[in-house]
Amino acid sequence: MAAEVRRSARNQRLVLAGLALAAVVGAGLLAIPALEDKATFFYAPSDLAANPPAPGARIRLGGLVKDGSVSRENDGLTLVFTVTDGARETRVRYTGLVPDLFREGQGVVATGRLGPDGGFAAEELLAKHDETYMPPEVAKSLGRAGGAGAAGAMHRTGSLSE
Amino acid sequence: MEPVRSASSWHDLANPHRFRRVAGQALPWLLAAALGFLAAGLGTGLFLAPADYLQGESVRIMYVHVPSAWLALGGYAGLAIAALAARIWRHPLADLAVRAVAPVGAAFAAVCLATGSLWGRPTWGTWWVWDGRLTSMLVLFLLYLGVIALIHAFEDRMRGAKAAGILAILGVVNLPVIKYSVEWWNTLHQPASIRLSGSSIHAEMLQPLLLSATGFALLFAAIVLMRMRALIAEQKRAMRQLRRAALAG
Numbered sequence: 001m002a003a004e005v006r007r008s009a010r011n012q013r014l015v016l017a018g019l020a021l022a023a024v025v026g027a028g029l030l031a032i033p034a035l036e037d038k039a040t041f042f043y044a045p046s047d048l049a050a051n052p053p054a055p056g057a058r059i060r061l062g063g064l065v066k067d068g069s070v071s072r073e074n075d076g077l078t079l080v081f082t083v084t085d086g087a088r089e090t091r092v093r094y095t096g097l098v099p100d101l102f103r104e105g106q107g108v109v110a111t112g113r114l115g116p117d118g119g120f121a122a123e124e125l126l127a128k129h130d131e132t133y134m135p136p137e138v139a140k141s142l143g144r145a146g147g148a149g150a151a152g153a154m155h156r157t158g159s160l161s162e
Numbered sequence: 163m164e165p166v167r168s169a170s171s172w173h174d175l176a177n178p179h180r181f182r183r184v185a186g187q188a189l190p191w192l193l194a195a196a197l198g199f200l201a202a203g204l205g206t207g208l209f210l211a212p213a214d215y216l217q218g219e220s221v222r223i224m225y226v227h228v229p230s231a232w233l234a235l236g237g238y239a240g241l242a243i244a245a246l247a248a249r250i251w252r253h254p255l256a257d258l259a260v261r262a263v264a265p266v267g268a269a270f271a272a273v274c275l276a277t278g279s280l281w282g283r284p285t286w287g288t289w290w291v292w293d294g295r296l297t298s299m300l301v302l303f304l305l306y307l308g309v310i311a312l313i314h315a316f317e318d319r320m321r322g323a324k325a326a327g328i329l330a331i332l333g334v335v336n337l338p339v340i341k342y343s344v345e346w347w348n349t350l351h352q353p354a355s356i357r358l359s360g361s362s363i364h365a366e367m368l369q370p371l372l373l374s375a376t377g378f379a380l381l382f383a384a385i386v387l388m389r390m391r392a393l394i395a396e397q398k399r400a401m402r403q404l405r406r407a408a409l410a411g
Binding site: 010013028032042043062097098099102109128129130131132133 | 212213214215216217221224246249250251252284285286287288291292293294331332334335338339343346347348349350352353354355362363364366367
């Protein structure tokens with residue numbers, strides 16, 4: 001008798017735990033798509049073209065540094081390059097320290113403001129690398145001389161509104 | 163009806179004192195294996211494995227960073243399963259496991275965050291950013307701290323165990339968020355290198371990584387067993403003191 005009572009109490013706890021877990025998972029499934037735009041760390045050039053940010057808004061732009069697009073201005077400090085996501089491109093201008101991994105064909109994330117001419121004035125520059133790791137010899141034989149990699153798949157975000 | 167006493171060793175382990183004895187016998191082997199794998203993995207990883215074509219020598223942080231990330235996540239899954247078992251079956255060892263795992267998991271999460279920060283500076287150019295992966299990993303560390311705090315927050319230990327267990331179970335939602343953060347959202351952190359479809363880490367680097375991860379996993383298990391043994395001994399002593407006080411009174 002006592003054992004039966006114990007068993008039914010245990011079953012009740014099992015059902016309650018199951019319901020609680022289902023509720024939590026459900027809440028998560030609802031919340032994550034809603035976070036889509038808020039939780040993105042940067043926008044790709046296509047995002048900026050589809051949904052232009054408010055004038056003067058501070059945003060992050062991410063993508064690959066286009067091959068052959070990097071040049072320095074006469075002051076020797078200002079860097080001008082093109083960020084591409086494969087579909088669209090944005091011209092970026094940046095003065096300051098450059099991360100070691102910055103190079104053509106690699107990923108970057110720049111923080112700054114989009115100008116009226118469509119150029120991006122960056123205040124901060126971060127490098128983004130992909131998930132491939134290999135010795136230099138292997139990279140050389142694959143023709144990836146310290147670059148030419150992707151920065152991982154990128155996502156389209158629906159809106160840039162705050 | 164009393165259950166028939168089972169002769170299976172699995173059932174015997176449910177008795178905390180027998181568990182303590184068996185764990186004590188297994189511990190030296192577990193520790194020796196952990197140190198062996200760690201020496202092999204970190205030795206080859208830090209000294210013999212090739213540098214990365216892009217990152218150079220700083221890629222060696224991976225041999226500590228990645229195993230500690232895996233174990234912080236795996237440890238949390240174990241913590242939540244133990245908490246669930248403690249809630250549903252009221253198993254005495256399950257509650258002990260929650261208390262034993264929490265600080266160890268928190269330590270591995272802290273190591274993951276610290277080594278990640280040290281790795282981010284020379285590669286990305288920053289110690290920290292609030293992207294999806296880094297933020298959800300910080301949340302995991304805070305969840306561990308929350309569980310530890312709740313365990314000790316109540317005069318009545320049963321209430322503490324209950325509150326900590328509920329937080330541990332709810333926190334499971336964060337595990338898929340960490341795992342898929344790099345796929346759901348644009349992040350500075352790169353996507354996973356090791357997937358079911360294969361690895362994008364070269365074999366000469368993958369091998370030490372897996373050795374090191376095995377070593378850290380065995381170390382994790384050994385520390386948890388040590389803590390469980392200590393907690394059982396502590397309970398035993400507390401019971402003895404109570405009994406002595408009752409007799410004296």
